[in-house]
Amino acid sequence: MPPATPSPDLVLALLADARLPVGAHTQSAGLEPAVVHGGLTAADVPAFLRGRLATVVAVEAGTAVVARHRSLAGGDLAEVEEAWAARTPSQALRNSSRTLGRGYLRLAQRLWPLAPALAALPRTPARPVVLGVVAALAGLDAARLVRLCGHEDVAGVGAAVLKLAPCDPADTVAWTLAAHPAIEALVARTAGLTAPEEIPATGAPRVELQSLQHARTPRRLFHA
Structure with missing residues (x-):
């Protein structure tokens, strides 16, 4: 018998819980690369957070919202994933997101074992695409979302800074x-998106560069 629909x-509380065992604890939301390769200190964290919300998170949130819309409409999610990948040029960040996406997909399949939208996803989808389907x-x-x-x-940055700085x-x-x-401004900016081409293309060259440097670092606490 499948589990009852939560x-x-x-579901929102579950996904926002840092104890959720799907791999988010292995990520620092870009903080470790910024500390190791950019000299970031604890005093810089508030500005770091604002920068991520305006760039990296805008892409993630926009992707998730469009994936939710497409999932509700029964549309193809491949275009959404392609739009996200085009806006995430670092292979290291794409790999990290897909590792997380695989964990979220496994969890979602336990909650909705018969959902066609989940069955249609690739084995390692991008995290925001899975989140969009889960939201739907x-x-x-x-x-x-x-x-x-x-x-x-x-929250990921906040948890990581206690270990790094x-x-x-x-x-x-x-x-x-x-x-x-800043999060509410992001809601106003992205909650109404419906098409892949509307996903923000807010580049973060320093984050991308540091992620590539971090991927080659032999000793590290977090994957990204």
């Missing part, structure tokens, strides 16, 4: 709250 709020299956609206993408990135843990909570206006 409520949208429960769970009844999450686009605004909640964007907030999830924003919170997950900010130790600071007061209360500071990471303050940074999360301070990022709220």
Whole structure:
């Protein structure tokens, strides 16, 4: 007997929980590359977060929203994945996202074992594409989905900074709250997207370069 369909709020809480065992703990949301290869310190983290929300997370959130829309309409998700890949030129970041996507897909298949949308995905889909399909299956609206993408990135940085550039843990909570206006701006910017060509193409050359440097680093705490 398949498991009962969880409520949208429960799915949102589950996906936003750092204890979710799908591999997010192996990522630093770009913080370790920035610390190791860019000299970033704890004092720089708030600006780092704002930069990611305006660039990397905008691409991720836009991709997830369009994937949700396409999934609800029964459309092809391959174009969404291609649009995301075109906006993520670093092979290291694409690999990292697809590793996470595989974990999210495995979890989703346990919750919705008969969902055709999940069966149609490749074995290693991009994380935001899987999140979009999950949002469609769970009844999450686009605004909640964007907030999830924003919170997950900010929380990932907050968890990683305590290992990489130790600071007061209360500071990471303050940074999360301070990022709220930027996340809401991202909601306004991306929640209404419906087509792959509308996904933001906000480049982050430094993040991309540091990810490639990090992929060649033999000693590291996080994959990316």
